[in-house]
Amino acid sequence: MRDYDEVTAFLGGWGPHQKLLFSLLSVSVIPNGFTGLSIIFVGDIPEHHCLIPENLNLSEAWRNKTIPLQGAEQQRSKCSRYRLDVIMNLSETFPDPDFLNMSEIEQEPCLDGWEYSKEQYISTIVSEWDLVCNNDWKEPFVMSVYFMGVLAGSISFGILSDRLGRKIVMFGTMVLQVAFNVLITFSPNLEIFCLINFFKGFGEVSNFMAAFILGSELLEKSIRITYSTLGVSMCFSVGYMILPFVAYFIREWKMLILTLALSCLLYIPLWWFIPESPRWLLSKGRVKEAESILRLMAKKNGVTPPAMLFSELEFEHIKNNKVKSVPVTQLLKTCNTRTITIINILIWMIITMGYYGLSLNISNLHGDDYLNCFLFAASEIPANIATWLLFQKFPRRFSISSVLFLSGSILLLSQLIPSHFLSLATVLVVIGNLGNTCAFCMVYVYTAELYPTSLRSTGIGVSSMASRIGSILSLYIIYLDAYQENLSLIVIGVLTMFAAIAVLFLPETFNVPLPDNIDQMQKIYWFKSTRLVHSNLGKNEKMKKSRVILLEEAA
Template sequence: MYDYEQVTAFLGEWGPFQRIIFFLLSASIIPNGFNGLSAVFLADTPEHWCRVPANLTSEWLNASIPLEMRGGRQVPSRCRRYRLEALANFSALHLLPGRDVNLSQVEQEKCLDGWEYSRDPYLSTIVTEWNLVCDNDWKSPLSISLFFVGVLIGSFVSGLLSDKFGRKNVLFATMGVQTGFSFLQVFSTSWEMFTALFLIVGMGQISNYVAAFVLGAEILGKTVRIIYCTLGVCIFYALGYMLLPLCAYFIRDWRTLLLILTLPGVLYVPLWWFIPESPRWLLSQGRIQEAEAIIQKAAKKNGVLAPDIVFDPVELPDLNSQNQQSFSILDLVRTRNIRCVTIMSVIIWMVISIGYFGLSLDTPNLHGNIYLNCFFSALIEVPAYTISWLLLQHLPRRYSMAGVLFLGGCVLLFIQLVPAHLHVVSIILVMIGKFGITASFSIVYVYTAELYPTVVRNMGVGASSMASRFGSILSPYFVYLGAYDRFLPYILMGTLTVLAGILTLFLPESNGTPLPETIEQMLRVKGIKFKNTSKPERKTKNGEENSVILKTSSF
C-alpha cells in the first residue's frame, strides 16, 4: 500500500520548510481571534435612558426618569419615563420634584422620543447606532447568533469546497470573504444589512480556520502535526483574541474599530507565495507533477537530497484501490452502544460551546474595566490549551475532561455566593470557569475522534461539531438573561457544565487503547450491559492519523 509518510520521510520532521508552514498557517488564524469575538465591543449596550425633549428645568429633567430595581439597587429606568404632560404641569406650578410633589403616582410612558446614551466607555456601538434597546433589545443577541449560524453553514461548506478546489485556494478565498465582508460591514446603513453581512463573515471565518487546520495537518509530519493541532492554531487564535481589547481600548467608535480589525486581513495576501498546496490533496486529484515539485522544493529548503522520483505514478492508484463499505449518518445511531456515544457527545459538545462563548461574550458585563476583563478572558486560554495538551499526553481522557468540566462548572455556581462588594473574587471565579471550559474544548476533539471507529469517525466528529455550533448560536441568549438576573447565566452555564462532566464519566476510556476500526470494536459505554464482542487487535496507522487530521474547528 502506498505510504505518504514513509515516502516523504527524507524531509525530516522539523526543518525550515516545516517551521515556515507551522508559523505562517498559525499566524493566519490570528484575525479569527479578534474578528470572531468582535461583537463583545461592537454590540455591547452602554447605559441609556429616555430622551426628554420638553422644556423643563434641570431638576425636573433629572426627575423625569422613574427609578427601578436592577442588580439589587435602585437606578434610573432604561425604557420608561414619566408622562411629559404631567411633568410640564407640575413644573409650571413651580413645584420641586421629590419635595412638593409625589411622582410615584404620575403615569409613565415608553421612550417616545428615543434614548440618550452614555459616552463611557463607547462613543458608539451598533446598539446606539440603531437603538437596539428596550423593545428592540432582542436584535443585538440575534446579530451574534446569526454570525454563529454563518459559522454553522461554513462548517458544512468549507469541507466540501476544500476537497473539490484545494486547501490553499479555499484558505485564501475564505480569508478574502472574511476581510471583504467585514469591510462592507463598516458601511452598513441598517441593522438588517449589518446582520446579513455578519452571517457571511461567520461563514468565511470558520472556513478559513478549517482550511488552515487541514492544510497544516496534511503537510506537517506526525510529531509536529499533534503540536500544531493542539497548541499552534489554538494559541495563535488566543493571541488574536488578546489583541481585540487592545484595539477596542484606543478606538471607541464601532465603525472605526471594525475597520481596524479588518485591515490586517490584507497583510496576508503575500502569504500566497509562501504557503504551498497540500501534496496529499494534489495526489488525490492525480496532479503528481505539482506534488512532486512541492516536495522537491521542500527538500531543497531543508538542505536534504530528494530522490529523483518521489511519487511513482505506478503506485499512485493504490491510494484509492481499497473498496470500503459505504456508511451513512444513520450508522451513528444504529447500535445501542454507538447511539449512546453519539447522544452523549452531542450534549457535551453543545454544553461546552455554550459555556465558552457565553463567558467570552459576557465579559463586558463583569465589574471593573471591560477591556482588562476581555484581555484576561483571552489570556487564560493560553494556559488552558497548554494544560489540555499535557493532560492528553499523560492522563486518561475521561477523567481529564470530567475534571476540567467540574472545575469550570463549580466555580461558576459559586459566583452567586460571593458578597456583592468582592468584585475581584467574582472576576477570578469567572476566569477560572473560562479556563476549565476552554481546556475541555481542546480535549473533547481528540477524545471524540478516538471514541468513534474509523469507518464513521469523520461523521461522528462532524455531528458533534455541528452540535457545538448550535450551542454557540444559543450562547448570546444566555448572556441576554443577565439583564433580568445577573447571576442567572452563571447558574445555568455552571449547572449544565457540571452535568456534562458527570455525563463524561459514563464514556469509555480511550487513552492507551487501539483506535477502533469497526463499530463492533468500539469501547463500551459505562453502565450499560452488552453482549461480548471481539476486541480490537491492532492500532492502524490510518486510524491513528485520523484522530488528529479529522479534528475540526472549535471556534
C-alpha cells in the first residue's frame, strides 16, 4: 500500500496552487497575533492616585499635598491619601502646607475612587472598573478567564477537528473570534466582560491551530517546515508587530478591540479558496471527496493526474480501514503514547509560561511600552528564520533543547546586570524571548510529527490545553516581583532550562514520514532498550537451559 505522499507525488512539491494555499493559510493567522495579545494594552495599569473631590474648598497647594509621597523616588501613593477631614481643618488654619510635617497625619484608603493619568491611555479595563489597590487581583483574573477559554477551546478544537474536519473548524473559530471581539466592547460591567472574554479565548488560538494543521496536511512534506516557521508563525509575529502600532494611535480600549476585530472580516472570503484536507478525508474513508480535491489541485498546477489515483485494492483498503473518531484517552493508552503525551504537556506548559510571562511583563521593563512591545514582536522574525534553518539541517530534539537552554541561561544572566544598565537588561530579556519564540515555533512542528493523523489534532489540542495552564500561571508568576525584584525572570529561566533537558527524552522525528496510525508512531528510546534487554535476557535464559539439558544428557 502506498502512503499519502506517494499517492499525491504527481502534484509536485511547490506548484502554483501550493503557493496560493501557503500564502492564504499564513495570512489567515495574522489576526491571532494582534487580537490574542491585545490585553497587553487593553489591561495595562495607567498611573493613578486617590481622587480628591472637586467640591472640596482646597487650594492647589493643599490638593497637591493631600496624596502622600512614598519610596526612594518620592512618588505619589496609588492607594492612600491623608484623611480629608483633617486636611480640611488644617487648610483653614494654615494656608501654606509647606510648613507642616504631613507624615504625622493619619491616612485613609481611596474612598472616592481614583484619578487616572491620560498621558498614555484614554481608558483601559483597569481605569474602566477600578482594578487597582484592593481590587488589583481582578486584573490577572480577567486574563486568566481568557486563557481558561483558550484552554477549553484547545481540547474542543482537537476533538472537533478530528471529527468534523479541519476547514470547518478553522473558519468556525474565525467567526467566533470576530463575533466575541465585537461583543466584548459592549460589556456593561466586569462580570459580563469576563464571560465574553472566556468565549473570545475559546475561538482565537484554536483558529491558529486549525490553520496550522490544515496547512501541514495540504502541503507536501518538503514544504511543511517552511510553512510552519516562515508561514503561520511568521504571520502571527507580523500580527503581533501590528498591535503596538495600532495601539499607539488608538488609546481607548473599546475602540482598539473593535478596530482589530473588524479587520478580521477581511479573511472570511478565504473559505472559497481553501479546501478541506484530503489526508483527513482519506482517514475518514471519504475517497471520492479527497480525489476531487486532488484533481482540482492538479488542474490548478497545470499537471495531468493519473487516470486512477487509487487502485481497486487501495480503494477497498481505505474504505474498510477508515479511522473512526479516536477518543482522547488514546493518548494515554500505551506506555509509549502516555510518556510522549506527559513530556509534551510539561514542555508546552513551560514554553508558554515563558512566552506569555515575558510578553505580559512588558510594562514592567525599562523604556517605552509601545517600543518594547514592538521589539518583542520583531524579535520573533529572526526566531522564525532561525527555526526554519535549524529544522532544515538538525534533529528536532537537539534544536528545541538548544534554543530553550539559550533562552533560560540568558534570562538568568540578565539578573547579574547592574541596576544602572537597565537598557542592557531589557535587551537580554528580548533575546531570551527570541529563544523562547523559537521553541514555540518548533514545538508545534515537532508535536505534529510525533502523533499520527488520527490523533494529530487531538494531540496538539491536549498539548495546547496544557500550554494554557502555563499561560494562566504566567499571570501570577509576574506578581512574584512584588516579593523580590525580577524573581519572575529567575523562575522562568530555571523552568526553561528544565524543559531543555526534558525534550531530550522524546523520540526523534527528523526525516521520518508523518505517521498515519498509532502503530507507526516513533518509540521512546528507553522503551526500545527495555524490550531489547528483556529480549536478550530471554535469549540468555534459553541458552542457560539448553546448556543444563546438554550437561544432564552428557552425565
